[in-house]
Amino acid sequence: MTVLYEKIKVIHFPTEREPFAILDKPRGLPSAPLKEGDPSALTWALEKFPEIKNVVGKKKIEYGLVHRIDTETRGLLLVACSQKFYNEIIAEQTNGRFIKSYEAECREVEEKDLADGFTNVSFNVKKILNGLKNHTANEISVVLSSRFRPYGIKNKEVRPVIESSGKAAVKKASEKKYSTSVMLARTKAGTVEATCSIAEGYRHQVRCHLAWIGFPVKNDRLYDPHASNGEDFSFTAVSLEFLGLKFSL
Numbered sequence: 001m002t003v004l005y006e007k008i009k010v011i012h013f014p015t016e017r018e019p020f021a022i023l024d025k026p027r028g029l030p031s032a033p034l035k036e037g038d039p040s041a042l043t044w045a046l047e048k049f050p051e052i053k054n055v056v057g058k059k060k061i062e063y064g065l066v067h068r069i070d071t072e073t074r075g076l077l078l079v080a081c082s083q084k085f086y087n088e089i090i091a092e093q094t095n096g097r098f099i100k101s102y103e104a105e106c107r108e109v110e111e112k113d114l115a116d117g118f119t120n121v122s123f124n125v126k127k128i129l130n131g132l133k134n135h136t137a138n139e140i141s142v143v144l145s146s147r148f149r150p151y152g153i154k155n156k157e158v159r160p161v162i163e164s165s166g167k168a169a170v171k172k173a174s175e176k177k178y179s180t181s182v183m184l185a186r187t188k189a190g191t192v193e194a195t196c197s198i199a200e201g202y203r204h205q206v207r208c209h210l211a212w213i214g215f216p217v218k219n220d221r222l223y224d225p226h227a228s229n230g231e232d233f234s235f236t237a238v239s240l241e242f243l244g245l246k247f248s249l
Contacts, residue, residue, distance in 0.1 A: 004026050004028055004029040004039070005029075005039075005044050007026035007029075008023055008024065008025060008026065008029075008041060008044055009023070009024040010022070010023060010024075010048075011023065011024055011076060011247055011249075012247060014049055014051070014081040018245075019051075019080070019081040019082035019084075019085045020064075020066075020078060020079060020080050020081055020082075020085055020089075021045055021048075021049055021052075021078075021079045021081060022076055022077065022078055022079075022240065022247050023041055023044075023045060023076070023077045023079065024074070024075065024076060024249060025041040025069065025073075025074060025075060025076075025077050026074055027071075027072055027073065027074045027233070028071065028072070029041055029071065030071045031065065031068040031069055031070075031071070031077055032059075032061070032062050032065055032068060033061060035061070036061060041077055042062065042063070042065050042077075042079065045079050046063065049079070049081055051081045051082070052064045052079055052080070052081055054082070054083065055080050055081070055082065055083050055086050056083065056086075057080075057086060063079075064079050064080035064081060064082075064086050065077070065079050065080075066078040066079065066080055066086070066089055066090070066093070066098075067093075067098075067100070067201065069237045070204065070207075070235075072220075072221075072233050072235070073102075073235050073236065073237055074235075074236050074237070075102070075236045075237025075238060075249065076100075076237050076238070076239065076240050076247060076248075076249065077237075078240055078242075088243070089242060089243070092242050092243060093199075093200065096199040096200065097199070097242065098199065098240075098241070098242045099197055099198070099199055099239075099240070099241040099242070100197065100198055100199075100201065100237060100239075100240055101195065101196065101197040101237070101238050101239040101240075101241075102194075102195070102196045102197070102206050102235065102236065102237050102238060103193065103194065103195055103196075103235075103236050103238050104193070104194045104196070104206075104210065104217045104218075104234055104235045104236070105191060105192075105193055105194075105217070105218045105234035106184070106191075106192045106193065106194050106210060106215040106216060106217060106218060107192075107215070107216055107217075107218045107219075107224055107226060108133070108192055108214065108215060109211075109214045109215070109216060109224070109225060109226065110214065111214055113225050113226075114211065114212075114214065114225065115157075115211075115223070115225060117151050117152075117157075117159040118159060118160070118211065118212050119159075119160060119161070119162055119164060119165045119169075119212075120164070121144070121212060121213055122162075125142055125144070125213065128140050128141075128142045129142070129184075129213055129214070132184055132186060132192070133214075135186070138185060138186045139183065139184065139185040139186070140183070140184050141181070141182065141183045141184075142182050142184075142213070143179055143180070143181050143182070144160075144179065144180045144182060144209045144212065144213065145177050145178070145179040145180075146160035146161055146162050146177060146178065146209070146212075147160070147161040147162075147170075147173040147174045147175075147176065147177050147178070148160060148161060148173060148174050148178065148202045148203070148205065148208070149161050149169055149172040149173045149174070150172065152222075156222065157204065157208075157222050157223070158202065158203055158204045158205075158208050159208065160208060160209065160212050161173035161174075174202060176200070176202075178198070178200055178201065178202045178205050179198070179199070179200075180196050180197075180198050180205060180206055180209040181196060181197045181198070182194060182195075182196050182209065182210065182213070183195045183196075184215060192215055194210055194215060194217075196209075196210070204222070204223075206235075207220055207222070207223050207235065208223060210223070211223035211224070217233065217234060217235045218231055218232075218233070218234050219231040219232060219233045219234070220233060220235070221233075236249065
């Protein structure tokens, strides 16, 4: 784990005027510990910036950690270093003004090859996607909205839930709907790249939404049906926008 700690980069150091840290977390390192002292990006940050310990967050063990990104995901994490800033940024997040953006290399997958539990997307979404799938458009944009439910062995995965998902799925679903803005672009090499942004996030939201429309993140072990040992997982949290500021990799 020391090797992963050495890969952490500080994008923004906390100051009196801007009391927060932004970290570039490497792939393979959890955002937060399960118990005090577990290896994680937050554990590393607590050593560097002990003032984080004065912040009371959603969970006692997470202090000023504002949000998480998946262990397999590289990218930007925001950690509050004062209670005032933490309260302010949580209010911004609640009001849809904390924007997180991601980039991914995707695999194009036929609908029949998707894993169980993915409800068909709406006709309008399919119509937009057909432009890319039929090579009549090199770039398309779509907004995906759904509730989510835990899925699979030990609930390791999630699935989107919409009105047509059925009573059992709806009963297990989150109360809120979550939206992902997606831009898909076909490159000259024939691959498909995604740029996505969210204002509020559910676990695996972006990864699941991309799989839902047949463009899972390449080599995503949970959502790419053709994942293999010979490919990289290409999914990165590339930017954060809040309070009129923007930070990017």
